[in-house]
Amino acid sequence: MGKGVVFTLIFFLLGLTLLGLTLLILNLNQSTDNRALEFALANRVQDLSDSVSNGLKTLFLQYSDIFVYVNNNQIGFQETLTSNNTGNYVSGFNGFKYFIESKEPYVKIDNSSVGDLKLYLSPVNMNYYFDVNTSKIIINNFTNVSNITISVYKSNINIGGIIWRSVSNGSVSFTVLFKNDTSSLQQTKNIDLKQVLDLSLDSDGSGFGTADIDLNKQSNGVFEVKIFNGTSALYSTTLSFNNTSGLKVYLDRFVNVSIPEFNISKTSRPRIV
Amino acid sequence: MHKRQQKSHYGNKAIIFTLDMFVAITVFIIILTVCIFYISQMSQDRLSELQLVSLGSDTIAVMDYSGVLQSLDVSQIISTRDQLIPSAYNMRILVKLGNLSADTGNLPPAGIFLGSGKRYFVSGLNYGEADYWIWVKV
Numbered sequence: 095m096g097k098g099v100v101f102t103l104i105f106f107l108l109g110l111t112l113l114g115l116t117l118l119i120l121n122l123n124q125s126t127d128n129r130a131l132e133f134a135l136a137n138r139v140q141d142l143s144d145s146v147s148n149g150l151k152t153l154f155l156q157y158s159d160i161f162v163y164v165n166n167n168q169i170g171f172q173e174t175l176t177s178n179n180t181g182n183y184v185s186g187f188n189g190f191k192y193f194i195e196s197k198e199p200y201v202k203i204d205n206s207s208v209g210d211l212k213l214y215l216s217p218v219n220m221n222y223y224f225d226v227n228t229s230k231i232i233i234n235n236f237t238n239v240s241n242i243t244i245s246v247y248k249s250n251i252n253i254g255g256i257i258w259r260s261v262s263n264g265s266v267s268f269t270v271l272f273k274n275d276t277s278s279l280q281q282t283k284n285i286d287l288k289q290v291l292d293l294s295l296d297s298d299g300s301g302f303g304t305a306d307i308d309l310n311k312q313s314n315g316v317f318e319v320k321i322f323n324g325t326s327a328l329y330s331t332t333l334s335f336n337n338t339s340g341l342k343v344y345l346d347r348f349v350n351v352s353i354p355e356f357n358i359s360k361t362s363r364p365r366i367v
Numbered sequence: 368m369h370k371r372q373q374k375s376h377y378g379n380k381a382i383i384f385t386l387d388m389f390v391a392i393t394v395f396i397i398i399l400t401v402c403i404f405y406i407s408q409m410s411q412d413r414l415s416e417l418q419l420v421s422l423g424s425d426t427i428a429v430m431d432y433s434g435v436l437q438s439l440d441v442s443q444i445i446s447t448r449d450q451l452i453p454s455a456y457n458m459r460i461l462v463k464l465g466n467l468s469a470d471t472g473n474l475p476p477a478g479i480f481l482g483s484g485k486r487y488f489v490s491g492l493n494y495g496e497a498d499y500w501i502w503v504k505v
Contacts, residue, residue: 098384102391109398116402130413141424141484148431149489186492193494194487
């Protein structure tokens with residue numbers, strides 16, 4: 095009798111053990127399913143973010159009339175101001191935003207002040223853009239720069255002179271180049287970037303009256319290139335940085351993709367270069 | 368009389384023992400069946416399915432970056448697809464750009480796992496989308 099009871103008990107315990115292990119495996123599988131779902135959604139968010147960012151980058155490269163390049167510790171910008179293509183860029187950007195957001199409710203694209211074509215420079219944390227209201231190219235947080243070259247080209251502009259109104263000696267090489275189809279004028283000074291810098295590119299050479307281009311840097315770290323009289327020209331700016339690598343240029347507009355139900359979100363700027 | 372009682376006592380014990388064993392084995396088989404049922408309900412290997420979707424996503428991304436999607440050229444899309452995905456897989460791509468579209472046309476078979484996704488792109492001032500479905504060839 096006792097043997098029978100023991101036999102039954104052993105079988106019963108074996109069965110319970112087997113059931114317990116099965117439930118454990120099932121639970122693990124359910125957990126794997128949940129992780130796989132989250133992984134798949136994270137991949138989807140990444141894909142969306144990448145495709146939208148690439149679309150915005152394509153629009154920028156085609157319609158911004160800004161050429162940007164990065165070479166080791168140097169960033170260069172070349173743009174025609176004022177550009178006739180900005181309207182196409184703005185309408186393209188906004189149209190793409192509405193196209194995406196109408197199909198993907200999880201995607202939000204920031205289109206505030208799109209027309210200024212604001213760029214973000216990483217890791218130096220600078221912005222480069224053209225303020226339409228004030229007709230100025232603006233570079234803010236203008237620090238940690240070892241070399242600056244600014245050139246202005248217009249085929250038929252008179253080249254009068256370069257007038258340095260306020261400049262302090264320092265260690266940063268600053269080159270200004272003023273040129274047309276037949277001649278050019280270049281000056282280089284070693285300046286102190288922490289001090290005020292103020293100079294003009296003057297087409298009539300008188301040094302008086304309204305300058306055509308006004309370069310100004312205040313001590314607050316903002317550098318401005320003021321364009322007067324609707325002067326349309328090609329502006330090239332090259333910045334070299336101290337001890338900086340991995341320079342990247344982004345369009346300073348955020349693309350946000352988020353699925354709040356699963357707490358998955360990605361916010362990023364489209365990378366240009 | 369005493370012998371008959373002994374015989375009866377041992378016979379009863381044997382019956383009870385047999386019944387007891389029968390019940391124990393029955394209970395064990397029931398539990399085993401339940402376990403097998405639960406295990407059979409477990410899903411397929413998710414990681415390989417995710418890998419399939421990633422393959423499709425990467426393929427479409429390469430086509431976007433190289434301008435193949437924007438071309439709306441079905442033969443070019445098929446050719447690029449065949450270069451990028453292993454021969455064990457098949458993929459259908461449907462591209463829409465404005466009012467135009469391009470479709471590789473191959474429909475996936477029924478009853479197998481199908482990975483799918485979508486990518487958006489720009490061509491000039493037109494906006495497009497590319498849907499893909501990818502599966503393991505049977």
